[in-house]
Amino acid sequence: MSGKISFFRKFSRKASLKEYTRLDQRLDGNALGTKELTAIGIGTVVGAAIFIIPGVVAANYAGPAVAISFIIAAVVAGLSALAYAEFSSALPFAGSAYTWSNIIYGEFWGWVAGWALLAEYLIALAYSASAWSAYIRGFLSTFGISIPKAISGTFNPKAGMFFDLFAVIAILIVWFLLSRGIRDTARVENWLVVGKIAVIILFIAVGLTAINIHNYHPFIPENEGGTRFGWSGIIAGASQIFFAYIGFDMMTSNAAEARNAQRTVPRAIFATLGLATMLFIGASLVMVGMFKYTKYTNITDPAAWALRQSGHLFVANILSLVALVGIFSMLIGVSLGGSRLMYALGRDGLLPIAMGRTNKSGTPSIALSVLAIISIILGAIFPITLLTNLVSAGTLIAFTMISFGVIVLRRRDDIDHSGFKMPLYPVLPVIAGISSLFLFFQLNIDAKILAGFWFLIGVLVYIFYGTRHSIKNKKQN
Template structure:
């Protein structure tokens, strides 16, 4: 009996009306163009100047273009599922809230906790990357940064705190605390500048393309490696897929979006289409300028290719824009992270103060908590090791959201609103989406799988010790099925 009661409690579903009421305290001011700006800021980031060259050299050669298309198809399946979910359930917290309504609070918590890993690490990791760019820029001007503030905690090098990473996070948090509308305007400006530089790279780079660099387009497979052939293309797609995981960062803002039923699907699919187009074009130019093998272990292949062809001004401009462009990803992910933390507080799974909003309808308490935690994380943890949590946590959410369509569809038009956007070819595509994400997850390295297992286990402990006892569902149980 006790076991049945506990199982019943874990599977209690939250009422969508509760989320509608609570999230009505948030101000709807995000437009469709803002969603696409957030998505492109997240998806494209600086990866567009690095990922094509690295994947081409390590996995697929000139067929990196096919790898991007395969990755886009897999990500597109998840985007379709996200689009329908956000259309019917436009709540803060995205997958956490959706799964709580469809499968039960405990499962929603597991998905939300997995996403929290993505957001924590992403905020700190992007800030750390910006710090590296900034330190290199200052050192090129002859400014030496003291070791004590020159990186994360490291007894060997003598560094205590990465001061530039902390400043980057603080700067973005201050911007977000003043309102989503203002942050979106700045995000759109940064993304616009980034797109202009991408166009500039393509215009210049295409004049330096040599057709022989595309041959053989699909290099033969090297035995014992993941390079070449179909295996190389798929291995490249697994790496590239991670570039598309920004969908949840868009969906997390559904409660603050104008007309989310239409805007969310457009924002999600618009991000995918525009992002994929840009990746394919840049890849085509980059592998055409030089033989793909020269990009192996090259941290800035696009800038290098421009310098090697004598376009020094464009190369330096690209490096500066990469420095500024990292802020666009930081704005998107910190915004999404604060809304997820707000959702945990809203449901009383973490202290309720996290679910409070101020007189400007902003969940700033949640924002500053995630800011402080990210600064601490960015100062002490080794990101080359923990960055794998980003993709693992997101893939867990993708699998749940894809399967969630089967629980959502029967309720549409009954106790849930009718969907303004639906996943086509139902019930086939949701299953393919879940299988694709599962395949990518299984191809992650062993460290990633161990880390996400430990992280989820920690989440279960937190839920048992705090969330289970304090959840708002404790007081609603008699009203829930």
């Protein structure tokens, strides 16, 4: 009987603040300021999303009202961002929602949050690499260069496709860059983000000259059944768009490497969310104004396609080049956050302990390598459009846990609460949690099935591996 009690007690045992402070000293703890963190956030949020998602959501869910979907997603993300800002200020450790949940809820629920985020990072990396590949192929096609079908897509022998060469190349380049250390990577990310924002503004300015006001009518098309158009489509579009707002989660995964994290991380979160939302709304309104929303069906590079079709070939080529740069900056942000999450899981023994080790430059190089390898395999085998549903599901689950978690956090006397605090406590944390939960249930059935299957695997991994190898076992014995 005592064995059973001991086993189930493992689920609720909480992590030590002192232990995390000691272990995270292995990372480069003074590498990132507000500017660098904001660049990581913008680089992740305004990546593949701004060049692709507006067209996809307009064609399949919201029509011209795609901007409303972005606003709804931004409001819900903003509420969660307040919770993330408080947590990152009070608990500036690597691993974001996983580490925080481990501290306030206990090991099992920390694992649930970490497992949800792990799907988010792995698939986001594979998706971004696939998007980068689509844009480079589109760019090369304007010069009459055609890439062999065999190396231009996910494994599908019937269609003559075996792997996506450019997606693999993109992930390997990012792996090499990050393995050299976070400081040099942060400098590169700063310049990539500046260039990307400049060209997004150029796209909006040029696109305004090609707008046909009739393309906005009807602004909210009638519902054609399910979540295709109408307000149900707008809400469903917002749940899909949540993939775009994972940037501040990835940013907080690097909190242990931030200078004065209590101030810099919250500032970077709000700067990222505000700037990204304005760019999303502007780009989506211009895109659906240039062409009827139905025209974007099955278009993999909608922003560049719209410019090419409207006669702005030169600007379209510039956009494609910067889209490549922009999506590459997202690859950097996702790889940074994902490797730090894997480091945190390895640090605690819930994944192989080797992932919790760092090299001489303070980089979790083994975690970074494993992240790259798994993402390449995912991108090679599974349809990315299907897997992206799991990204939104994982993000919303983590947002829900952290939003409600503010209430538990405030009750802890052993935590420093002198930094940023979520306003209108406890009402706003509850509203934030309910909002994320509501959007989760608006996801399509594929997303819910995938999420359920993924979490079943996660529970089994925790029971048969995590409970046996957790570093907490050594402290209790």
